[in-house]
Amino acid sequence: MGIQxxxxxxxxxxxHMARVKALPPDYQIVYKEIQRYIFKVGPIDLLDGPLLSGIIDFFEEGVGAGKGVLELIGNDVAAFCDDLVKDSRTYADIYQESISGGPGTAEK
Structure with a gap:
């Protein structure tokens, strides 16, 4: 990766963050919680994929429709995030494999 x-x-x-700051305060709070959760548990290819910008698109559409953020995602932010990354390989998967001797780990 070069300087450019x-x-x-x-x-x-x-x-991206300017788009977040343009959202209403309740959307910003929920987005930051989603971001925190996804950075901690989320998919390995997070930076290469459109996940976070897709969430912003989804939120912008919700704001345009006059809906509250919890109407869009429900009351459980973690469950919403789990649904977003359910088909992706996550850091949690790698950790589980490392402690259970699963695929991709060397026998000790």
């Missing part, structure tokens, strides 16, 4: 890639990545991230 880093600079471009920062520009994209700042533009």
């Amino acid at each position: 890639d880093i600079i471009e990545g920062k520009k994209q991230w700042r533009a």
Whole structure:
């Protein structure tokens, strides 16, 4: 990864966060909780995929329709996040494999 890639990545991230800051306060709070959860547990290819920007798109549509954030995602943010990443390989999967001797781990 070169310096230009880093600079471009920062520009994209700042533009992404500007979209978050344009959302109503309740949406911002829920987005930050989703982001925290996904960064902790989420898919390995998070940075390469459209997951976070897709959430912003979804939220912007909800704001446009006049819906509250909990009307869109329900009361359980973690369950919503789990549904988003259910078909993706996550860091939690890698950890489970490492402690159980699953695929991709060496026998000790």
